[in-house]
Amino acid sequence: MHFKTILKSLKNKDMLKRIFIVLGILVAYRLLAHIPVPMGDAKTFKDAVSSLISKSDFTGFINLISGGGLASFSIILVGLSPYITSSIVFQLLSKAIPSLEELSEDGETGRRKINQWTRMLAVPLAVVQSIAYIYILYQSVVSSNTLSFTPTPRDWVVSVITMTAGSIILMWLGELITEQGIGNGISMIIFASIISQFPSTIGSLGQQLFDTKNGSLNLFGWLNLPVNPVLFWVALALLVVVILILYWLVKLNEAQRIITINYAKRIHGNSAYGGIKSILPLxxxxxxxxxxxxxxxxxxxxxxxxQLISSMDKENAMAKTISEIFTMPNASNFKTLYPNGINERWFIYPALYFLLVVLFTYFYTSIIFNTKEIADNLQKQGGFIEGVRPGMTTANYLEKVMTRLNLFGALALGFIAMIPFITDYVAIMLSDAPMGLSLSGTGLLIVVTVALENLRQLDSRALMVTYDDYK
Incomplete structure (x- = not known):
């Protein structure tokens, strides 16, 4: 990374213009996160959303990548999840349908066409998700007897259209950021969403840190600091742990197995070409x-x-049990679900979560990394791995390497997903209450991945605009 080059590029007017445009778009996005959905009393629905987030890890994740749009019941409540879902669907379909796979390999034209279809599919998905969110929230409010009005069909239509429009506007803002050439727009919006959770967390921690009702911190008998002594050391330990985790995540994100590819030397007439080496990073x-x-x-x-069965039949014991088992244990629902403290049921959700993350890592990697296709392309280009025959033998070799990498990668990703549960378990053992971190290990991984990718793109743009300065 050329940080000196990036600083030097800031003297370029075009570079500054692009950066300010991106910052302006991100500010506009954060303003949208505070515009409520036109559906009766916004506060009533905000309370219902808070209850929903505490009961589901998925809604908590959606709230994280929407920058709190779900918790504030804003018009960007649906966020970018329809676009992300649509992208994943087309990524899977392009491996299952030969015509789509051929189109995806057809250069820039094919990719543009698939991107257009991805955006088109995201619109009906946004409509479906908007209806689902509104219906679930409405049922939640009705079951708690806090609804002061009955929504009309017009209210439903306006709310769904508003939320769908909010999702489409986010896609458009993402495209505008991408056009500036200093980062992927969708990733940058998700990055800004996660980062936007920091000020409230730091503010809450700071307020508790400077609460000296139970005494202040005395250092070496001569220096008295106006901070809570217990919370000071907890915050310091937490800071050290976060720094170590960030360092580990950077190393984990950049970790790769380098396979050397050799290209046979060829002679065509009086010209000789080939005989070079390249790398295949995994x-x-x-x-x-x-x-x-x-x-x-x-x-x-x-x-x-x-939850849906319980809202229709409150006496259904099985529905209640299923809902409790598959509800993510956290700080907001711990006292309700586990009034007598932690028990065996607390470990069911984390164990299933870890197992599914490992299984889906193997599944998704097998979809996006086609070893047979890579082996065929290498053979067509005259490339080979030293000591491995071209063709199926190369495909089997790559499959074996990826299986080994997947084992460590899947376990590492599972551990990252377990960080909130590990910290909560330690906090429960020490203070009988979960810590309730607002940023999970997954959120940190997204932050690290997007930050590194955007830094690379910024570095490339900086090299481009300062190229003429090199002599």
Whole structure:
């Protein structure tokens, strides 16, 4: 990374213009997060959303990547999840349908066409998700007897259209950011969404830190600091742990196995070409955070079904049990679900979560990394791995390497997803209450991945605008 070049590029007017445009778009996005959905009393629905987030890890994840849009019941409540879902669907279909696979390999034209179809599919998905969110929230409010009005069909239509429009506007803002060439727009919006949770967390921690009702911190008998002594050391330990985790996540995100590719030397007439070496980098975590999204969505389904059955039949014991088992244990629902303290049922959700993350990592990597296709392309280009025959032998070799990488990658991704549960368990053992971190290990992984990718793109743009300065 050329940080000196990036600083030097800030003297370029075009570079500054692009950066300010991106910052302006991100500010506009954060303003949208505070415009409520026109559906009666916004505060009533905000309370229902807060209750829903505490019961589901998936809705908590959606709230995280929407920058609190779900918790504030804003018009961007649906967020970018329809676009992300649509992208994953087309990514899977392009491997299952030969015509789509051929189109995806047809250069820039094919990719543009698939991107257009992805955006088109995201619109009906946004409509469906908007209806689902409104219906679930409405049922939640009705069951708690806090609804002061009955929505008319017009209210439903306006709310769904508004939420769908909010999702489409986010897609458009993402495209505008991408056009500036200093980062992926969708990733940058998700990055801004997660980062936007920091000020409230830091403010809450700071307020508790400077609360000296139970005494202040005395250092070495001569320096008295106006801070809570217990919370000071807890905050310091937490800061050290976060720094270590960030360092580990950077190393984990950049970890890759380098395979050397040799190209045979060829002679054509009087010219000789080939005889060079290249590399094939295989990432430790090729699947990114998609397995976590799949796992949270999969585990949220039983809890959602249980809640819907309970709202219709409050005496249904099985629905209540299913809902409790598949509800993510956290700080907001711990006292309700586990009034007598932690028990065996507390470990069921984390164990299933870890197992599903590992399984979906293997599944998604096998979809996006086609070893036979890579082996065929290498053979066509005259490339080979030293000591491995071209063709199926190369495909089997790559499959073996990826299986080994997947083992460590899947376990590492599973551990990242477990960070909130580990911290809560330690806090429960120490203070009989979960810590309730607002940022999970998955959120940190997204922040690290997007930050590194955007830094690379910014570095490339900086090299481009300062190229003429090199002599």
């Amino acid at each position: 990432k430790l975590i090729s699947a990114g955070v998609v397995p976590v999204i799949f796992a949270t969505a999969f585990l949220s389904l039983p809890a959602l079904v249980g």
